[in-house]
Amino acid sequence: MPNSSMAATGPPGSAAAAARWTAADTEPVTCCVCGLDGVPVYRLPPFAVVRCPVCELVFVSPRLSSPALQRLYDEPGYFEGGVYGAQSALSPAMVLQRTWTAGRLAAIGRLRRPPGRLLEIGSGYGLFLAAARTAGYDVRGVELSRTGADHSRAWLGLDVFCGQLADAPSEPADVVCFWDTLEHVPDPLQFLREVGLRLAPGGVFALSVPYFSSVPARLLRSRWWTLKPEQHIWHFTPATLRLVAARAGLVVTSVIASPLRQANAGRSDSLVAVGRALPRNPSDGHGRHVAAEPAGGSP
Numbered sequence: 557m558p559n560s561s562m563a564a565t566g567p568p569g570s571a572a573a574a575a576r577w578t579a580a581d582t583e584p585v586t587c588c589v590c591g592l593d594g595v596p597v598y599r600l601p602p603f604a605v606v607r608c609p610v611c612e613l614v615f616v617s618p619r620l621s622s623p624a625l626q627r628l629y630d631e632p633g634y635f636e637g638g639v640y641g642a643q644s645a646l647s648p649a650m651v652l653q654r655t656w657t658a659g660r661l662a663a664i665g666r667l668r669r670p671p672g673r674l675l676e677i678g679s680g681y682g683l684f685l686a687a688a689r690t691a692g693y694d695v696r697g698v699e700l701s702r703t704g705a706d707h708s709r710a711w712l713g714l715d716v717f718c719g720q721l722a723d724a725p726s727e728p729a730d731v732v733c734f735w736d737t738l739e740h741v742p743d744p745l746q747f748l749r750e751v752g753l754r755l756a757p758g759g760v761f762a763l764s765v766p767y768f769s770s771v772p773a774r775l776l777r778s779r780w781w782t783l784k785p786e787q788h789i790w791h792f793t794p795a796t797l798r799l800v801a802a803r804a805g806l807v808v809t810s811v812i813a814s815p816l817r818q819a820n821a822g823r824s825d826s827l828v829a830v831g832r833a834l835p836r837n838p839s840d841g842h843g844r845h846v847a848a849e850p851a852g853g854s855p
């Protein structure tokens with residue numbers, strides 16, 4: 557569903573938007589792995605951060621309903637500024653972006669050297685894609701923000717589809733990456749399955765995500781600056797990330813959590829993970845991963 561209503565102009569969005577939501581804007585959800593209700597960890601009305609009593613995946617429930625979330629993401633200012641915005645080449649945010657990009661390309665390259673086809677989901681302004689192209693990959697992007705997609709095409713000459721992943725061209729990629737995206741998606745298990753379906757045999761995935769077992773998250777609790785219950789609706793630990801990935805037919809082979817590593821420079825509450833798709837059952841024509849199916853049938 558392309559976001560045709562996402563305006564490309566207008567003032568940056570208000571940082572004080574959080575106070576405007578009421579219970580009528582929210583909906584309850586269950587664990588994407590187990591289908592169970594979560595147990596409250598923090599109450600942040602009208603939201604709550606909850607933990608699955610079985611697999612310990614942390615998520616927001618109640619969370620913004622789909623229509624309310626669409627209103628938030630359609631705000632002209634949502635993707636502006638910070639690390640998303642077009643910045644001076646020497647700004648601290650851009651220096652960090654270039655550092656992360658170099659480290660992440662190195663981490664990907666250890667599993668899948670260029671040349672190869674690389675797809676970035678949530679490609680923003682195209683900075684990572686442009687660097688990956690320079691490194692020798694044949695790159696494509698998917699981006700919800702029309703501003704970001706237009707900038708990528710016009711200024712960087714990149715092939716970027718503007719819209720939802722499900723509607724994007726589905727030719728296989730050797731590398732699929734998604735930075736700071738998994739915490740936002742409605743259903744991370746379904747999203748990772750979609751990633752798996754887009755990976756060519758032997759393909760590699762790479763992601764970054766905040767993590768709930770990080771020192772800032774544990775020390776600051778409900779005041780953790782990355783909690784953001786409007787937008788960050790799933791919270792992982794290295795263990796729960798591996799679990800959800802495995803259920804989607806993906807194996808995490810490496811987790812980079814140190815803020816001293818280039819791929820994660822200065823990020824004390826986020827991690828970078830890379831891995832591969834597990835082999836598919838060649839007798840199953842539906843592209844399903846044998847290892848993703850639980851003993852009792854899939855949810």
Ligand SMILES: [Zn+2]
Pocket residue numbers: 587588589590591592608609610611612613
């Ligand atoms: Zn669960």
